[in-house]
Amino acid sequence: MDYNLNKKQETSTRTALKKMLVFMRDEKRSLLFAFLVMILNAGISMLTPYIIGYTIDHYIQTKEYRGLIDFSVLLFVLYLIWAGTQYAQTQLMGSIGQRMLYALRNEVFNKLQQLPVAFFNQNKSGDLISRINNDTDKVNQFFSQSLMRFVNSIFLMVGAAAFMLSIHVELGAATLVPAVFILLFVLIISPWVKRKNAISLKSSGGLSAQIQESLQNFKTIITFNRRDYFRKRFDLANQDNYKTSIVAGLSNGLFTPVFTLFSELAQLIVLVLGIYLISKGQFTIGLLISFIAYADSFYRPLRQIAALWAGFQTAMAAWDRISVILGLESTLIEKPVKTNLHAIHTPSVIEFKNVSFQYPDGKKVLHHINFNMLAGKTYALVGPTGGGKTTTASLIARLYDPSEGEILLNGIDIRTYKSEERTKLIGFILQEPFLFTGTLRENILYGNELYKNSSNEELIKIIYEAGLSGLLMRFEKGLDTELKATVDSVSLGQKQLIAFIRAVLRRPKILILDEATANIDTVTEKLLEEILNKLPKETTRVIIAHRLNTIENADEIFFVNAGEVTAAGTLDNALDMLLEGKRVS
Numbered sequence: 001m002d003y004n005l006n007k008k009q010e011t012s013t014r015t016a017l018k019k020m021l022v023f024m025r026d027e028k029r030s031l032l033f034a035f036l037v038m039i040l041n042a043g044i045s046m047l048t049p050y051i052i053g054y055t056i057d058h059y060i061q062t063k064e065y066r067g068l069i070d071f072s073v074l075l076f077v078l079y080l081i082w083a084g085t086q087y088a089q090t091q092l093m094g095s096i097g098q099r100m101l102y103a104l105r106n107e108v109f110n111k112l113q114q115l116p117v118a119f120f121n122q123n124k125s126g127d128l129i130s131r132i133n134n135d136t137d138k139v140n141q142f143f144s145q146s147l148m149r150f151v152n153s154i155f156l157m158v159g160a161a162a163f164m165l166s167i168h169v170e171l172g173a174a175t176l177v178p179a180v181f182i183l184l185f186v187l188i189i190s191p192w193v194k195r196k197n198a199i200s201l202k203s204s205g206g207l208s209a210q211i212q213e214s215l216q217n218f219k220t221i222i223t224f225n226r227r228d229y230f231r232k233r234f235d236l237a238n239q240d241n242y243k244t245s246i247v248a249g250l251s252n253g254l255f256t257p258v259f260t261l262f263s264e265l266a267q268l269i270v271l272v273l274g275i276y277l278i279s280k281g282q283f284t285i286g287l288l289i290s291f292i293a294y295a296d297s298f299y300r301p302l303r304q305i306a307a308l309w310a311g312f313q314t315a316m317a318a319w320d321r322i323s324v325i326l327g328l329e330s331t332l333i334e335k336p337v338k339t340n341l342h343a344i345h346t347p348s349v350i351e352f353k354n355v356s357f358q359y360p361d362g363k364k365v366l367h368h369i370n371f372n373m374l375a376g377k378t379y380a381l382v383g384p385t386g387g388g389k390t391t392t393a394s395l396i397a398r399l400y401d402p403s404e405g406e407i408l409l410n411g412i413d414i415r416t417y418k419s420e421e422r423t424k425l426i427g428f429i430l431q432e433p434f435l436f437t438g439t440l441r442e443n444i445l446y447g448n449e450l451y452k453n454s455s456n457e458e459l460i461k462i463i464y465e466a467g468l469s470g471l472l473m474r475f476e477k478g479l480d481t482e483l484k485a486t487v488d489s490v491s492l493g494q495k496q497l498i499a500f501i502r503a504v505l506r507r508p509k510i511l512i513l514d515e516a517t518a519n520i521d522t523v524t525e526k527l528l529e530e531i532l533n534k535l536p537k538e539t540t541r542v543i544i545a546h547r548l549n550t551i552e553n554a555d556e557i558f559f560v561n562a563g564e565v566t567a568a569g570t571l572d573n574a575l576d577m578l579l580e581g582k583r584v585s
């Protein structure tokens with residue numbers, strides 16, 4: 001499956017909105033309450049111009065000041081309620097927005113946890129971080145700050161239009177004509193504006209990926225004195241971001257002047273037609289004052305919508321970028337179990353049946369491979385760089401699924417195992433082990449359900465029994481040694497030791513070591529070998545190594561190259577195959 005997020009099609013605003021509404025289901029009650037408060041607020045805004053017009057016509061022009069006082073008190077009370085509801089809706093929508101942002105970030109992050117390795121191969125982490133942080137924030141900004149004003153404006157407009165039409169149908173209709181042009185303008189231009197915003201957000205993601213890449217590789221940059229290279233690349237990404245942001249800004253800025261122009265036109269229509277009607281005796285001054293206020297109540301929110309519309313388009317573009325992640329499904333699904341797990345008795349712990357594999361966008365790495373591995377045996381995978389050893393091991397651990405063929409784990413299709421079952425059975429020490437920020441204890445118990453509640457004393461005893469105490473002693477503060485994910489506080493060799501303890505303590509049935517001793521001194525390597533020998537006798541070991549001395553005790557050696565996995569027989573044979581120049585084709 002193609003997981004490249006930047007190749008995914010953008011969706012229409014309507015589809016995006018529909019998806020967003022599904023996401024808002026948990027906030028239904030709070031939103032309903034906020035909307036009720038909003039209606040009350042908008043209702044008061046609608047009523048006050050009418051009361052003012054009424055007061056002018058009935059009490060000021062007739063000089064009945066008693067009524068003027070009563071209506072002034074009424075207006076004051078209404079303004080107080082208006083202020084209270086204004087505050088309440090800001091608070092309500094602000095907290096709904098924050099809750100949604102929290103839930104949205106969680107949802108995106110959880111989705112990332114479910115996606116397979118292929119997804120992370122195809123997307124840059126900087127861009128993903130930008131989607132989780134920047135894009136969710138754009139959506140939140142719209143929700144917490146603009147949505148309320150947006151809806152409020154719509155209520156005000158509908159109310160104002162209704163009042164205008166009920167006071168004088170012809171004058172009301174004439175006042176609303178410019179709004180029709182505004183609507184047409186919005187319909188025509190919005191998709192283009194959204195696209196410009198999407199390009200700008202994509203470029204922000206690219207910039208973030210660029211920053212992340214150079215921060216991650218700062219040592220190489222300094223060693224090769226290639227600061228200029230990364231500066232240039234950064235400069236290019238920054239320029240692109242600058243240009244696309246300017247275009248997005250310009251397109252966003254189109255709404256306000258057009259809206260303002262048409263709303264001024266509407267005011268002009270009201271004044272000219274209104275005065276004409278008064279001169280004909282068909283309208284009163286009080287009604288005209290109310291009418292002007294209503295026209296303002298209609299077009300002021302419209303101008304506000306103009307300002308918010310750009311934010312809405314940005315939020316929709318950001319939402320698109322988030323929802324493509326949420327819409328992804330892992331292709332590494334669990335197949336329904338076809339066979340009773342206990343019914344199968346096979347000596348093969350792993351079996352490749354006619355397996356072919358190709359990376360998305362990559363070439364075919366394995367062609368119709370068949371081999372099997374027996375319980376308790378040690379297997380070595382050797383071959384030239386880029387030959388396909390790590391790929392073969394990754395398939396054993398189901399980091400990917402074969403493009404063709406089948407892999408059996410204990411005689412059953414590996415795809416039928418639940419991920420927790422499978423990871424319990426298979427331990428994989430990667431070429432570049434990753435440590436998390438935390439203590440050594442936390443790092444070695446990562447993903448270990450067996451000992452997660454053991455005390456330090458119990459754990460030390462377990463480590464001792466597993467023969468791992470020699471490795472633990474390499475760390476001055478033992479299990480309490482503080483480790484950091486980003487800082488080189490531990491050497492690569494030490495990281496490999498930690499990954500080794502981590503994998504062995506999970507007591508897997510298959511232990512895969514991918515160049516796991518490449519950065520370890522010979523004495524420690526001997527120690528690792530002893531530990532490997534101490535593993536329960538049914539544990540299958542799969543060792544990938546370039547240093548042939550590490551695999552001399554293997555029961556079987558597979559030569560992996562040019563799409564093939566061939567049993568090499570003896571170590572000498574494997575050496576010959578390597579020297580015979582059987583390089584990657």
Ligand SMILES: Nc1ncnc2c1ncn2[C@@H]1O[C@H](COP(=O)(O)OP(=O)(O)OP(=O)(O)O)[C@@H](O)[C@H]1O
Nearest residue numbers: 121359362365383384385386387388389390391392
């Ligand atoms: N994530 C990936 N996407 C696309 N192609 C990949 C990916 N990982 C590896 N490859 C390609 O697959 C082929 C086999 O790579 P693999 O890492 O399995 O080789 P290897 O034998 O383990 O090499 P090494 O000894 O250097 O670790 C190479 O041509 C490599 O470029």
